[in-house]
Amino acid sequence: MPKAEAKPERKTRIQSQNEQIILDAALEVFSAYGYRGGTIDQIAARCGLSKPNLLYYFRRKDDIYEAVLERTLADWLEPLRTLDPAADPVGELSRYITAKLDMTFERPAASRLFANEILHGAPHIGKFLQGPLRELVEAKALVIRRWVAEGRLHPIEPTHFIFAIWAVTQHYADFAVQVEAIAGTPDRARVRRAVLDILLGGIAANPPA
Amino acid sequence: MPKAEAKPERKTRIQSQNEQIILDAALEVFSAYGYRGGTIDQIAARCGLSKPNLLYYFRRKDDIYEAVLERTLADWLEPLRTLDPAADPVGELSRYITAKLDMTFERPAASRLFANEILHGAPHIGKFLQGPLRELVEAKALVIRRWVAEGRLHPIEPTHFIFAIWAVTQHYADFAVQVEAIAGTPDRARVRRAVLDILLGGIAANPPA
DNA sequence: ATAAATCTTGATCAAATGGTCAAGTGCGGA
DNA sequence: TCCGCACTTGACCATTTGATCAAGATTTAT
DSSP states (O other), rough: OOOOOOSSSSHHHHHHHHHHHHHHHHHHHHHHHHHOOOHOOOOHHHOOOHHHHHHHHHHHHSHHHHHHHHHHHHHHHHHTOOOOSSOOOOHOOOHHHHHHHHHHHHHHHHHHHHHHHTTTOOOTOOOOOOIIIIHHHHHHHHHHHHHHHTTTTOOOOHHHHHHHHHHHHHHHHHHHHHHHHHHSSOOHHHHHHHHHHHTTTTTTOOOOO | OOOOSSSSSOHHHHHHHHHHHHHHHHHHHHHHHHHHHHOOOOOHHHHOOOOOHHHHHHSSSSHHHHHHHHHHHHHHHHHHHHHOSSSOHHHHHHHHHHHHHHHHHHHHHHHHHHHHHTTOOOTTTTHHIIIIIIIHHHHHHHHHHHHTTTSSSSSOHHHHHHHHHHHHHHHHHHHHHHHHHHOOOOOHHHHHHHHHHHTTTBBBBOOOO
């Protein structure tokens, strides 16, 4: 057996550097054109590497796509994970919605990448949806359910409320062209206020005047 | 000049029949795989026609795509168009949301087709967004604004409220795999109640207990 | 019935695209 | 300095895919 020291995979400076460059370019390309629509040539051109060179770091197109997906999955979940059961419900949800909205405006490409992946049946992250994501949502739904039981929130369906938060916030990234066409370039502060109003207006235990 | 009787375009029985068959198949294919991801071969296979035959009715792939988009655009707008300024605001909005949700569950493929088109910058329906859609939304936003002015609704941003309705309802079609992975196959009546609760809970002039 | 128009398709083409390879270039440690 | 290994690339290949065409089959109108 030859020196099969495969796993450790120490990375060269050039290697990790180029991988990041490639994944940055891949995010832009795949989010703009979809998995099938984005080409290796486009990615290579965008980051100034030759196609074979790009395939030296990621052997298949699929590998690039999965890598760029994985790289952003964790960040995507993070805001939800921080929901604090002990804190004020409306305050916590407000914070979560704001954080999600901030990501939407700061990283629209990432949002569109996920949207495209899920829209087409989540062929690459099906396991993730049924595993970690599902568990996290169930855990946080429990938190919300407890808030309701304690009379601190209007009775709502926690899971669907979370869906609504996702839908409304990501809308401003995924459907940005439509939003722009109808309402012009949106003012972030105004959007934030409007979204909080709509999503939280009806759930406070003591609704505002 | 040869007999240039081009415009009238009387359609044969076979012609209009096959065109419908093709567009039905194209809707399924394009909504599942996107414009770039769907192939003429797939569409041809799905509707049992040969590829050249399909290209006899639609000369380019683009023509098929645009035709299937156009065919559903009108239906998509219809529910919003019926918002009645004279009727009860919450009742009207409730009806609209319900109608939109029904379309989501009855025609998820159409929803996904639009989502994909807009997600990728609406290259084919940009004009539609800036024209008819924008005008309709502005008109209906005015209706909602009047309701607010008359004290019949909590003050909300009409345009963003409409965005929220679209986002939340279409979410159940566009992100169906995610919804399914997290909450299982959704019960329509339950979804309807949850969505109405979330979107309308905070807007009634006299909020429910 | 029959001619004209419409419809259908196997064969084929050119371009795009994912991926390979052998041959170079240059960096980094002994 | 110099050797080995990581890196880079032009040329090339095979497949997919949008599109064409000429020839044949079927429908329709007279």
